[in-house]
Amino acid sequence: MSSEAAESSRAGQVEESGEEKAGWSRQRPWVALVSVPVVVSNEDEQAQKILPGTDVLLDFQDPPRPSYLVLPERIVPDPKFDNCFPYIVATHPSGRLIFHATQSRGNLNTAYFLCDAHSRTATRLPDVPVSQLRFNLRPRRSIGLIAYPRRTGHYIVAQLHPTSSTRHDTLLYYSTHTHEWAVKRLASSPDHKPWGAHGVFSHDGMLWWVDVAYGMLTCDPFADLPHLRFVPLPFGSEMDDAVVHRVFLDQRRCVRPSEGKLRYVEIRGLPLPHDPTAAVSSLPDYAAVCMWTLVDPEGPNHWEFEYEAPFSEIWADEGYIKAGLPPQKVPALALVHPNNHAVVYFFHGTSLFAVDMRARRVLDCEECLIDHHLQLQFQTSRFVDAWELPPTLLRIDPSAAGMEGPEDGELSMTDLMWGSDEELASLMSQMELKSQADEELSLVELMNMLKDLAPSSESSPWSSPSDASDQADEP
Structure with a gap:
């Protein structure tokens, strides 16, 4: 598809990100969006707030209070069947997001929807054609959403295949411009350890697939022959397959965009637990939060160290004590403030709180329950994220x-x-x-x-x- 190659995100990068270059994005409001939507029946009071001609309700709150996507049962007929709850797999600062939801009981009939926050509509993506079923979308955090650089209002939804492997060779994608699914063979792809899924970001005109055990894979999805590159984590952070307890990775590690750059956050100084159902570790006074910034994805020195903040100093903060947070207990990572990379959010049980890492000071704390039916182990970075809102949703004050x-x-x-x-x-x-x-x-x-x-x-x-x-x- 040569027309798409001509519209490479690299070529259109200035158009797509000019607003960010001007510094406007740093002033955008944002919400702490819970990744599990709320599903309401027709009799529910919230269902009555879904206006005629719309499909969803967006319950926006000031962070750290949680914000929710509210869906009617007609979109999610059986939200609790076999733990196949609906899930937001990707967001975009244009006000769009992708979520999936099972459509019938007793099978894995999963549908994907593109939601537009402006119109509050959810458009179901067509099923992948039978001829491409071997590349079908998998309901994992490995699906990316990126805007066309020169076609305003159009997007690509993309996933690497095979989804769990040591090498990817194919990009499956859907274009809102052509309304079709298509497949691109990757021109090159590196070998790596078996790949997990910890989110996909649109950044710098590229898509970035994250596995917080190893690093990131990135490519330009608009190129005719995309070249997939591997960007390792900072030195000393890459984990060995034998010691990876993936249930804990979302509690201790995350990659998030902030102030126009990708940031890697890690809780260090904790032993790997042997009980996969245990809570986040307590005790170690030497536990600390470290952050790095991606500065050169193509050079020998990919990351720049930003700071290290010992939890012992955070626990001693007066704001931490006043918030009633438990002493001497290491929290789980939640998200990074998109406009200030020095502010990181954490979970302690159902409490979501913000910490100024340089000042070691708790800024705010609110109740944030991911889902009344889920266990507290879901109170991690996997189930909440910072969604920057577009200027089209602003009333200037x-x-x-x-x-x-x-x-x-x-x-x-x-x-x-x-x-x-x-x-x-x-x-x-x-x-x-x-x-x-x-x-x-x-x-x-x-x-x-x-x-x-x-x-x-x-x-x-x-x-x-x-x-x-x-x-x-x-x-």
Whole structure:
């Protein structure tokens, strides 16, 4: 498909990430999105809030309070059968996400849906054609979502095959532009240890498949012949097959984007437990959180060390004690603040709390239950993630820029609005024309400018039932 090669994400990287280059993405609001959607029956009160013509409800809250994707039973007919609960496999900062859900009891009939946060719709992806069934999608955290660099509003959903192997040779993908599944043979692929699945990220025009035991695999999915490269973890972090207890990896390791770069976080200083059902380890005073930043994926020195924070100093923080968090117990990793890589979130039971790692200070703590039917071992980085929200979901509030601390300059969920991509393009175009004479604009100036350009009134997606008639007319 030469047309796709011409639209290589490398060639269109400036178009796709120009907003990030300008620094706007650092000010985007975000939510701590729980990966397990909430499924409601028709009689449920939340089901009544799903507006006519829409498929989902997005329950947005300010972090560290959890946010949820709410689905009706018509999309997930039997959400609890055989533990095949629905699961969000990938998100994108454009306001799209991919989730899967079983469609009938007694079999593994799994459907994948592309959800649009703007319209609150969920479109089922077509099944993989019979001719390509041997490359069928697997319900694992190995599915990526990436935007076309020059086709606004279109995406590729992709998975490497074989999904669990020591070498991949094929890329299975679905294009929203062609509405078809297709297969690409990889031009090259490295040998590696048996690959696990700890998420897929769209970053720097590439897709990045993560196995936190070993490293990352990356390629440009828009190339005619993609070259798959292996980026190992920082020196000393790669694990041996014989000692990998994968049930614990999501508690102790994660790779997440933050401030436009990929960050690797690891809890060090803990022995590997022998009981796979045990809780996160307690006691060791030498346990610490370490972070590295990916600086050169193609060179000899891939990672740059950022910091090490001993838990003994975090436990001594007054905020930790006031939050009622248990002393001398090592928590599980949850996520990394997408706008401040010095802030890492952890789980202690159902408590989700943020820590400024450089100051060793607890910033906030809230209750975050992944699912009432799941065990506490699911309170890990596998089941919650930071989802950055697009500017099309913003209502600009200049007073938000005056907030102090690591959240400085961010906007709260109460400032969200719904808008179309076309509306945003128009606003941003006007803003560019107004700001051509200025070499640099502050965040407050940018927000004031957008406020002046924005429509005078917008309906909130979380208005009272009396506003439902107005919301039903939204695009």
